[in-house]
Amino acid sequence: MSWKAIGIFDSGVGGLTVLKEVIKALPQEDTVYLGDTARVPYGTKSPETVTRYSMEITSFLVSREIKLLVVACNTASAVSLEALKQRFSIPIVGVIEPGARRAASVTRTGKVGVIGTEGTIRSSAYAKAIKRINPEIEVITRACPLLVPLAEEGWVDNEVARLTTETYLRGLKNAGIDTLVLGCTHYPLLKQTIAATVGDRVQLVDSAEETARTVAETLRSSGLTRPASEKGNHHYFVTDVPAGFLKVGNRFLGGALEDVHQVSLEKEEKC
Numbered sequence: 622m623s624w625k626a627i628g629i630f631d632s633g634v635g636g637l638t639v640l641k642e643v644i645k646a647l648p649q650e651d652t653v654y655l656g657d658t659a660r661v662p663y664g665t666k667s668p669e670t671v672t673r674y675s676m677e678i679t680s681f682l683v684s685r686e687i688k689l690l691v692v693a694c695n696t697a698s699a700v701s702l703e704a705l706k707q708r709f710s711i712p713i714v715g716v717i718e719p720g721a722r723r724a725a726s727v728t729r730t731g732k733v734g735v736i737g738t739e740g741t742i743r744s745s746a747y748a749k750a751i752k753r754i755n756p757e758i759e760v761i762t763r764a765c766p767l768l769v770p771l772a773e774e775g776w777v778d779n780e781v782a783r784l785t786t787e788t789y790l791r792g793l794k795n796a797g798i799d800t801l802v803l804g805c806t807h808y809p810l811l812k813q814t815i816a817a818t819v820g821d822r823v824q825l826v827d828s829a830e831e832t833a834r835t836v837a838e839t840l841r842s843s844g845l846t847r848p849a850s851e852k853g854n855h856h857y858f859v860t861d862v863p864a865g866f867l868k869v870g871n872r873f874l875g876g877a878l879e880d881v882h883q884v885s886l887e888k889e890e891k892c
């Protein structure tokens with residue numbers, strides 16, 4: 622029997638933090654990852670543009686016969702998930718719902734902070750998802766755009782990273798949050814610096830871990846999980862030349878990236 626792969630996409634390298642958790646949870650599954658490195662960042666772009674890009678990428682991955690799609694990019698999940706679900710018939714898992722579910726279940730004081738890109742925060746997708754679960758929870762949000770380039774540069778625990786996170790997170794800390802959602806693919810790389818800034822009374826929620834659990838559960842409930850005795854293969858596509866993706870991606874994935882190919886999406890979808 623031939624088993625289809627899990628498709629996963631992000632605006633660039635950041636989604637590799639989600640892929641890493643998916644591989645950890647489901648080592649038997651094949652994966653196909655697409656990083657839209659020619660058009661990153663998504664966090665500063667309009668919902669219409671991000672949705673058009675997401676449609677093109679999903680068409681490309683669906684043409685490779687994937688069995689499930691993970692929208693690893695928080696910004697794309699925030700603004701495009703519903704449109705993707707309407708257009709494509711395979712199961713589609715975003716990162717917002719899983720992160721929101723986890724945050725709602727761990728908060729004790731009912732004060733949850735959410736950080737993300739401008740696009741994610743402007744969409745209020747996390748706040749809406751958390752409030753759907755529990756309307757009593759107060760959600761305090763903050764866009765932290767500078768954390769993306771810091772993570773890509775590998776400046777995750779130096780003086781610049783500390784000052785930047787302190788400046789961004791001061792308001793959330795003063796508001797008395799006890800839970801903080803890392804609502805961007807890049808932020809898990811800054812986890813230690815963020816934890817040191819907000820203190821050990823604030824629980825950090827990494828959407829990547831919770832998303833991997835949702836992927837495993839979705840496959841299991843639809844009978845699509847590959848037998849545990851198998852070993853997955855991993856393929857990577859990027860929309861710009863692979864050099865930058867390889868350099869930064871190895872740090873994100875914590876391993877040696879292989880089989881990275883450049884692809885053009887222009888012919889995939891015309892909206």
Ligand code: DGL
Nearest residue numbers: 632662663664695696806
């Ligand atoms: N992947 C994006 C996200 O999680 C961050 C990088 C970008 O702005 O494209 O929102």
